[in-house]
Amino acid sequence: xxxxxxxxxxxxxxxxxxxxxxxxxLSAAEAGFFEDVEETENxxxxxxxxxxxxVMRATGLIxxxxxxxxxxxxxxxxxxxxxxxxxxxxxxEEWLRAHMPLCEGKDALNRAxxxxxxxxxxxxxxxxxxxxxxxxxxxxxxTAEGRTFGHILTEERGTNGFGYDPLFFSDDLQKSFGEAGExxxxxxxxxxxxxxxxxxxx
Ligand code: IMP
Numbered sequence: 510x511x512x513x514x515x516x517x518x519x520x521x522x523x524x525x526x527x528x529x530x531x532x533x534x535l536s537a538a539e540a541g542f543f544e545d546v547e548e549t550e551n552x553x554x555x556x557x558x559x560x561x562x563x564v565m566r567a568t569g570l571i572x573x574x575x576x577x578x579x580x581x582x583x584x585x586x587x588x589x590x591x592x593x594x595x596x597x598x599x600x601x602e603e604w605l606r607a608h609m610p611l612c613e614g615k616d617a618l619n620r621a622x623x624x625x626x627x628x629x630x631x632x633x634x635x636x637x638x639x640x641x642x643x644x645x646x647x648x649x650x651x652t653a654e655g656r657t658f659g660h661i662l663t664e665e666r667g668t669n670g671f672g673y674d675p676l677f678f679s680d681d682l683q684k685s686f687g688e689a690g691e692x693x694x695x696x697x698x699x700x701x702x703x704x705x706x707x708x709x710x711x
Contacts, residue, residue, distance in 0.1 A: 512643070513540040515564040515574035520671040524695055525573065528704045540568045551590055553577060553640035554652060561644040569646055577639040577699060579673050581623070581661060583630040588623070592672065596622040616672050623661065623676065633660040635677065639699035641707050651710050655702030657681065670694060 511533040514525050526534050537543070546563045548556040553576040561574035578592030588595040596605065596618045604625070605618075612618040627633060636658045643651040658680045665675035667687025674694075675687030681697035682689050695701040 510571065511535070512571040512573050513537060513542070513564055513568050515542075515546070515560040515572050518671070521575060521700065523691065524698070524700055525575075525704065527691060527695055528701055529708070534573070535570075537564055540564070540570060542567050548576065548590065553590060553638055554642070554654070556590060557640045557642040558644075558650070558652075561642040561650075565644040565646060571646065572644045573641065574644075575639055575641050575700060575703065577637065579623075579635055579637055579677070581627070581633075581635040583632045583634075584626055587626070588619070592619070595619040600625075620665065620673060620676050623673065624663070627661055633662075635659060635661050637673075637677065637699040639703040641700075641703045643707060643711075651707060653703045653706035653710065655699045655704070655706060657697055657699045657702065 513535045514522055515537055516522060517537055522536055542564050544563065546560045548559065550556045550559060556576035557574045560576065561572045564574065565572040578589055580586045580589055591598050600622045608618060608621050612621050636656050639655045641653045659678045662676050662678050662685060665687060666685040667675050669689060670686050675685055677686045679686055679697060682693060686694050
């Protein structure tokens with residue numbers, strides 16, 4: 510089956526290709542889709558549906574979109590659907606000005622802000638969530654969700670993966686996602702589990 514992944518995130522693409530080795534997965538750009546779909550919904554599933562439908566309509570191909578993020582219990586589910594934009598949306602101007610020169614890129618800034626928000630909190634439990642929508646040109650849709658549990662470390666461990674991986678200590682792996690190999694992470698990750706659930710339905 511040939512499908513388009515509604516993402517430009519190379520890490521996500523690699524994970525999807527590893528989990529679905531028997532599918533031909535094109536990136537959105539490879540299928541000629543260059544728009545940035547605005548994530549205006551307040552659920553992972555809602556945002557995944559927006560992206561999958563937009564790509565399916567534009568390309569006419571079966572489209573696979575994921576929306577994912579981190580939910581920290583002590584922060585009542587933050588950063589949630591704002592995981593990718595956490596510091597830019599919620600950090601005070603002053604904090605951003607002071608930390609921008611110290612952090613390389615958006616992900617590092619988000620991790621630093623998460624550590625800041627968790628200062629003094631003893632409960633550091635958290636989980637990653639992933640919602641997947643597969644959209645067919647005839648209007649059929651399949652959806653699946655996956656979660657993976659752990660806690661937020663007090664400092665980064667490992668440099669693998671992306672986003673919050675170096676701060677997320679996985680209950681399943683007993684190490685951080687930043688220390689895990691790709692296959693190891695995929696076997697227990699929120700995205701791995703959501704894609705496996707989707708595979709069952711297919
Ligand atoms: P999305 O691209 O809108 O789904 O945003 C997902 C954001 O959640 C990413 O930018 C990361 O900050 C975070 N995230 C999602 N999945 C992972 C993961 O597997 N590891 C680390 N961070 C993740």
